Amino acid sequence: MNEQDNLQHDSQEYILECRGISKFFGGTHALEDVDFHVSKGQVHALVGENGAGKSTLMKIIIGLYKQDKGEIFFEGKPYTVNGPAEAIKAGISMIHQELNPEPYLSVAESIFLKREDTLGKSFFLNKKETNRKAAELLKQFNFDINPKVLMEELTLAQSQMIEIIKAVSCNARLVIMDEPTSSLDSEETERLFRTIRNLKDHGVTIIYISHRMEEIFEICDSYSVFRDGRFVGTGKVSEVTTNELISMMVGRKFDNIFPKEDVKIGDVAFRVEGLSGKGFQNISFEVRHGEILGLSGLVGSGRSETMRAIFGIDPLTSGKIYLDGEEIKIKNPREAISKGIAMINEDRKNYGLCLFRSLRENISLPNLESRQRGLLIDQTREKKECTEAALTLRVKAASIEADAFSLSGGNQQKIVLSKWIMSEPKVLIMDEPTRGIDVGAKAEIHSLMCRFASEGMAIILVSSELPEVMGMSDRILIYHEGKLNGEISRKEILDGTATQETILAKEFGGK
């Protein structure tokens, strides 16, 4: 008897069964003879490293891709669909990692888009009825928002909630959530979890894809692990430890995701005094050579806004910046980079990557000058160094010449990291550096941070994942509504004086 049988004897109780699914993309075997079973009414975690094949299987299930081999059964019956609209009709909806809400539709219109069937024939003539039905649904979900508000005015967390309401109102019995918390802060995440529990109470089954282990242990009942396009195992979350789960994902024994070491902290490398700009006021702090300074706060609290202004993306209205004791002016990111400040931005897709360029071109872009020989680029050196950078972070790609577009989400993020790491800056600003990155790579990135710090780099880490800020920082500054609201030392974290709750309380404005 295999683990799958242990979990659930009666296959009638599986809401979804995928048997022997294979999928090729050119020479890449994205899925190889994969079995994947989900029991009815559970929150089932699907985990695996970047490129393990999770999204590919989900895209097959909602009809975006067609499998090369294998069969799918939904609610005990053979299931084939041609595209997401058919999947929704059959009872399966997917909430995507990057939401694409229709910006100029109202909340009500967005919920009922392409659902004229539920509203009578004349959808556009029936605005009143649309708003009334939407208001009813929003109330059911305790979601206090006006159905007439335009989608473009919603935060990401609110748009996500609309997507979930849309799914459930279409009578979805299975909802797939692909990294749903990757852009949410702790408060929004809690709200999402309450919604998930509510859906579960109403018999909805959820497939939950996430790289955040603590979430899986909080919200999921069962799990399946994929590795390199293959099914590795399944079981109950209550019967596995974090390290066992990670070991299954990475295929080797796993000890520690936060390998923070104490390194010698030197002189002040970087200092800001009284910085103000859009979304933050009067921010002053310093970071020393060798120090990792964590910045925590709710989404919109001003952390990322301050970093963007320091890096010259957005303007400062007042304040001073000092690098190694000397005042500097930064008008744009090019100037910041030339002075030795690098920033890995939260929004990698828009600011970090040229999707239709090769990995080599992407990695070497900010570092071309150092590889210039006369008017030409030293291509042999470029290729060697880019390959080394990609290997260090274990980027999974067909070759260094492959387009960034063909990589899985997490592997794309590793490429952005590689390119900045190669430029060896004095100050490295990392804004959500491991968002969407698998645990194995997360640990590697954390080790690299320690290595850079030990070489004297000053690192500023902005992260919404409290375990990450707490596990990696020498000091944490907490933002609340655009201002600093407290500081916590590593000592306080290690001796237990400061906990996640202490930090959260300060994020919400407490003392």
Ligand SMILES: Nc1ncnc2c1ncn2[C@@H]1O[C@H](COP(=O)(O)OP(=O)(O)OP(=O)(O)O)[C@@H](O)[C@H]1O
């Ligand atoms: N459209 C595509 N064209 C070519 N290769 C692809 C395509 N989509 C996925 N792949 C490849 O298939 C493999 C599986 O990718 P997939 O996106 O399913 O992984 P994943 O487990 O969802 O990863 P992540 O956690 O990073 O999102 C990867 O090697 C990826 O590069």
